[in-house]
Amino acid sequence: MFMGEYQHSIDEKGRIIIPSKFRDSLGTTFVATRGLDNCLFVYPLTEWSVLEQKLKTLPLMKSDARAFTRFFFSGATECELDKQGRVNIPVHLREYAKLDKECMVLGVSGRVEIWSKQTWDGYYEQSAEAFNDIAEKLVDFDINF
Template structure:
């Protein structure tokens, strides 16, 4: 499962290399293919193909004849993009996702168990320091279930 954070550069073609430490955890079933979508909060979610398929199964259960469910599906898929790693273990992130995450020339790559998140370092720092609650408070709330 993915974990840890890494700072990498992103070149002018939108390419980001997947850290070797994270690559180890990619299942062979993913076929070096990834699906990226806009994430919760200003980041990009990157799912190895096999993990994405479990998300897709949930989405397939939505009833697209209901306006609200249709809207969610559009929001979720409008910036979705599939790509394979090149021989140098890089993927290309399209411009609309970079805009969404306010990314310029550096990215913060965050391992998040089943998926990888891509942040603008600046935005991520702001996000972390934005909450009033301490780590201990949130921990006790979320983990006591």
């Protein structure tokens, strides 16, 4: 399980350090793709395989299902850690997530998210104010704290 948040810089070659606490669970090879809210989703190969199987069950005749899977899979790329624990983020993913200099690397249960610090700060500020309201809605999913 991934948890925590870490601030790192992305270098001019598009490389970012993956926190050491995430490396063992991610493995040396993993998948990065476009995520929701203008961040990147990073999955260990085992999690990616499970997600892929679930998405394959979406009905092809539904335009939303086609659009989501097209967007999600077309951005996906297999990544590898280098000896320094860095990963090279492809240009199309850096552009999507607006990764420029300062980034946030977050652990979110079965995946890692990579955000531009500016986007994360704005999202966090907005979501922190609504956290109680969001938590209240989760009761519908049988999640109690």
